[in-house]
Amino acid sequence: MAMPSQRLAELNLKLPSVAPPVAAYVPAVRDGGLVYTSGQLPFVDGQLPQLGLVGVRGGDVSPDEAKGLARIAVLNALAAAAAVVGGIDNIERVVKLTGFVASADHGSTDERFTGQPGVINGASELLGEIFGEAGQHARSAVGVAALPLDAPVEIELIVRVRD
């Protein structure tokens, strides 16, 4: 199995730079052998590429677009984790992912968006591509009313650090 950094290169991906701490919290904390990341938004060069609620109907962002944003957000989460352990190759495995999807809900069953798993697969699949079996994680996917800065998705990780 290739190292995660090799897999990133093969996938033509680069860990983004980590946004500087805001207020009294930080992008990630190492505690013993685990790293907890903050919830990460799909920033690309400091900008959110799309805003609003995800939905099939009545949404601002399509499920497919949101899946792409989840992929971006998890890459930001990996960057945050990597920064506190000396690089992505020091991540031994991914333990837990929580994915929040800002979800259209106009009170009618027709318009309520319930495809959160497909959206968060954008994050889970990238973890599989980078880490292989070590990328297999426990996961919760949830649809929420609104996310910071009107971001469509937010991802947080718990990862195990290599000894």
Next chain:
Amino acid sequence: MAMPSQRLAELNLKLPSVAPPVAAYVPAVRDGGLVYTSGQLPFVDGQLPQLGLVGVRGGDVSPDEAKGLARIAVLNALAAAAAVVGGIDNIERVVKLTGFVASADHGSTDERFTGQPGVINGASELLGEIFGEAGQHARSAVGVAALPLDAPVEIELIVRVRD
């Protein structure tokens, strides 16, 4: 105190079979002495018995019905945890439960559902019945806009494994 498996039998309950992994995530991950489960929906034989938002008024599912679904979902979560540690009797204690309730919210105080604790008690009480004092857990209960597949509740656990 009876073993959890004995208590299950006395309660006339059986751990359900665990749904196979979907995409690049798994039902539960063991990391050291802890198991993190994925968010579990109230599947019964692969079907969700009820769909939609929980509410007193304007809800698809009543609070009482939702409490029953929370009981089912936590049983699925225990099954997921038990499967990675060789059985439910290897669960030493329940550490944390997070319960998400898809909650009616039509913008008026009257219709907004705020009884999440009563719903998630369905899960907490079953943990008490099965594990006794070792089932006493920290817990968050939250009302969300929508859940995967239009499930009314979703439950995730962190449990400690017996040495």
Next chain:
Amino acid sequence: MAMPSQRLAELNLKLPSVAPPVAAYVPAVRDGGLVYTSGQLPFVDGQLPQLGLVGVRGGDVSPDEAKGLARIAVLNALAAAAAVVGGIDNIERVVKLTGFVASADHGSTDERFTGQPGVINGASELLGEIFGEAGQHARSAVGVAALPLDAPVEIELIVRVRD
């Protein structure tokens, strides 16, 4: 650096008493060197000072008011953690904070509240004031449809215990 208990006194704050356990869950669980708190509401003497959704427009509670409630809720979370480890000075550092904000969402971008980070800063900043660098935590802030008892904010913590 002053001990957390000294900082509390200098800030003219007192840890509130911890609400008694409800049903089969408890305010906080210690597992090894970590404490997981239950989601804490901004109770003051057993009452919620304000109810409803947070929003700039169409909200029941203003973002500034909600920031104050987040400060109260995290103090309750610290009280819950302190109670299981023999006092706040036995908290070595804050690892993770999750903040849920009941957020106005009337389907229009104008009325959807997306300022969760500013609200949860009320909690994060207090942790910084009390713990200094040891208060720097990973954090997720999320906007949800409704919270227990119609509370505007809910905060949960994971903290590391001093050896």
